[in-house]
Amino acid sequence: MTEPDSPRTRLAQLVADYDWLEEHCRKQPDLARHAGHLRLAAALTRNVVSGAIERQPVPPLHIAVVGGAGSGKSTVSNFLAGGVVAEANPQAGYTRHPTAYVSAAQTLAWPSYLGFLGPLRKITEKSPSNRDEDVYQIHRVSPSEAADPLTDFVIWDCPDMTTWASQGYVTRLIEVSALADVIVYVASDERYNDKVPTQFLQMLVEAGKAVVVVLTKMKEADAPSLVAHFRQEVLPRINGQAEIPPIPVVVIPFLNEAERTDPGKAGAKYRVPLLNQILALCPSPKEVRERTVRNAVKYLETSAAGLLEVARKDLTELEAWSATVAGGRRTFEERYRKEYLVGEPFRRFDRTRQQLIDMLRLPGPARYADQAFAILRTPFTYARDFVVKLGGPVEVPNLPEQTVLTNAMTGWIEAIQAESLRRTGTHSIWKEVARSFDSGLKQQAMDRFQVVARQFELKEGDELEQAGRSLTESLQAHPGTLGALRFGMLGVDVAAVVTALWLTWPPEWYHLLLLPVAAAVGHTAAELAIRLRVDAARSSARAKREALLSEVVTKPMARWLEDLPASGGSSVERLQLALRRVPEAVRELAALTTATPPANPA
């Protein structure tokens, strides 16, 4: 049992994320080259970082013998072991799973932590090395000499990476290569400048593995020129980055029967330089393992930074998706504004205006005066209304709000659907969305919209009511002002009538026509003020309505739609999760490995 946040869980999670990312890359032809790196990252996590955190004992150190088919990996393994331990034969790509050769004298604890060699299963029975399964086997070999220099090492004979069958077992090769503290890269005179093995070597060097190159099979006489050519042609391709230590190159030329069958003695002149180079790379087991772990963590850190590259295409598509959704949102809001809001008169404010006018009427006995004036100005009011009706603003009729909203929403959804259909061939995001439209996404969206639209309806009603009421209430809250206004109006009216009479005295009959106009002066001014006030409130209500729509309807809808490709267990969701989790986990593990360097069994 592991508690949720233990390093083990972290490790398992990280490995799972790497595996998923690798799978993701394999699905896209242009990302295939990243797949190998991710596989290596997973293998490093499993075999090196995990081992360090579990404080696996050192030694043993691991040597992986890798190279192209037929280049002589098994022969080199024999040379390392100092006796014929691995079967060498002319069939290229014969070895199909890794085999470990451990000195019988070794009393080391075999690595036993969870995740060791990942998918590979240990088989105990002896099996020919062309068994094509995810397995590995361990052979105990009796040391050729009393004090074999490689007693502390495990020698791994690995399968190749060049034959057509290698696609099926290259993961086994990567697994062991990740585990290794030292890589012995075998290249024959035919193979040494081949592309596939060179790329593989480059990947291992990038992962910070210590490498010894063994060039094989050439005529003894050609050896110096080949080594020179290898250094000149191949190594510069690998040493892309500066801080890589120089890679030693040793030679095992085409062997005769005796040398092949007795590497310990007859082949000693080739074996000794090879062992020397390996031992030169391994000052002390503890140091070597520390270096392996350090470099592995460094590789994970740099590759975590490179993960964005893997995801870039998906993220661009995701951005395009967001842009589509945002475009739809803009259109939605514009449609609402133009089709509804512009023409909406907000009748509630007409009522407010009437209320305000009513409030200005005089109370109590004074209302008779008010009524008298009202009668007096009736002709003027009629004339004014007639003129206003003739030349007043044209009212543009409106569709009902709900219809406009529903139409706009349908338009939004369909715009997204059409866009995803258009782009369905370009990326899986669009395909997935187009497919989910087939399985009722539209209905789902409309249901969701109905919910927010209902909220919107409630809120807009409240808001309008409040805006209207606040107008009347502000006046009611100041009775002094109200009274002043009421009597001021009456005063102005009376003054105007008196002035009109005084100016025209003695009045002819047609001068009486002035009276209704004069009686309406104060009243009209007040109505005008009220109208201005109400219209201001109206336009602020319009702006508020737009903000409310954005807040209550379009924002949640847009967020939901934007998350659509990245939800419901889709690949984009998984990708985003991995992108967030991997760098975090790598940082944490890096901290853990530096805090607890692998303990050396006392």
Added chain:
Amino acid sequence: MSQTPSDAPFLRTLAPLLRGLERRLRAWLDGQHFYPVPVVRRAETEGLTDDLKRKADALDVDHPLLVVMLMGGTGVGKSTLMNALAGAAVAQASPTRPTTRDPVVYFHNSVNPDKLDPSLRHCRLIRHDRESLAHKVIVDTPDVDSNDEENGRKLLSLLPVADVVLYVGSQEKYHDQFTLELLKQQRQRRGFAFILNKWDRCLQSFKSGVRPDEDWLADLKAEGFMNPRFFRTSADRWVEGATPTAGKLDGEQFAELKEWLELGLTRLEIEAVKARGVGLLLDHVATAAEAVLPPDLTAEAEKVSASWSGHLTDEAGVSTEVLVASLDPHRTEIEQQFNVRGQHRFRGIMAAYLRLTTMSHAWRPIRSRLPLAGGSQPGPPEDIDLTEFAHGCARSAGDRVLDQRGLALVNKLLVDADQQGFPVNLLNEPTAQVSKMDWDERFTRAVVDSLTEVEREFTTPTGGMAYLQAAVRTLANYLPEGVLIATIFVLLWRFFVEDFTPSFFHVLLPFFVTLGTLILLHVLVSLVFPVRWPAIRGEFERKLRGRLEAEYLRAYQSVPKESAANVLQDRQQVESVIRETGEITEWLTARESATHVGELYGA
């Protein structure tokens, strides 16, 4: 050269046929494609077209040359093999990899280098005078698998020329993935013979595994080469100046290889290989053409059109509502418009009266009341520009509702087409174009035409209404004058004859009576000549809806059918290529000679 000319025409007559096919393919490539062709497919077809030309040129000679090409990974000994075959150091061989960067072409003196394929002319040309290889060109190529990627590219550019590829493998590389992929890719196009070089290395003693030749033969069997041309060689023992090592290696077959190249490939075999090559190429062309053959979408187009008509009708309905609603606020203007038009039918006092009564509106002509463009010159009532008015309405409606709806409509239609199984990409552009058409203009015209039509209908009625209207018109045109004259006559009669002294009121009476008549007639006119907006609104809406429906259907409904027709045209073009390819293949099969070259091609 002393050839038997009797059978020469066989391959030569093939050349023009291949050229014809090439031209057809080229025309298709250069032409416009309505159905999208994936880039990969297009490149493939382009390559095939080039190959057709190459083949046609190669066959259009008296005696075709067989191009034998060595192919394999770096270091397997291609160049050594070449040198051994030539009997001299014609190709550079060395222990460093990769050695060969410039391909070597080994051919007979009698061959004019200008007759070689263009891609061979730039290689190192080595001539010889061996009669047995007179009609064979042997090409040594760079590797496919080294770090030097330029080499791989060179090889790929040479491969199309090859008739027979000698796939050279060594003990290490005989089943490398790189070369196997190349074999898989090329075996559909040319013959393959296999050489396991460095045979000496395969003979080491071993306890496990199988010998490389057996292993490789098993691989090849899996690939369909049941009985391949297979040679085990140790070429380094056969190059000039090699130290004759201890006797012959067990199973070494260099001599057989040389014999096969020199004597086994007779003129008959060469022609068979050539013909087979053409056959394979034609098969390839047919497959490639099948792959780009666009589907027949006629049925789907029908379905889409049918399904679209529903959406389009709905859309026409909504557009009509929007447009009519945008006219609603202008009912007085429209009625005025009708009234003013109506006045033309009256004359005399009635006309003057009507003009006077409608004066109240006349200062406010439609034009100045456009929803958008207000404030133009108020002209005389007759001058009212209906088009401009309608345009204003359509513009305002378009700006508010219809423009957005147009885009939404396209989306709706595309989604619908997808549900009917029609490829959306084909409709994408045409629908976008339709939506960008001058809909403003169309709406305007629809509004104007519908209004005019409604007006005509209401002003030129049929049946009983026509008689009634004629009667009312006649009455209105003559009655007021009649009444005026009659009342004045009565007044004068009474003054002169009856000696009646009229008061002021009596003098005014004829005018009052006439006015009363006019008012009565006016009522009658407005009853018989209905120009009230609510009365014509329904009719106008119906007309406009019909009109817009037709407009939408005409614009959109033909789109899928046109696309399908275009795609069908594409399809026919490709079909004709397939047909022609089939014909040539038939022609070829009928003439193919029975020689033993089958093992070069596998199953």
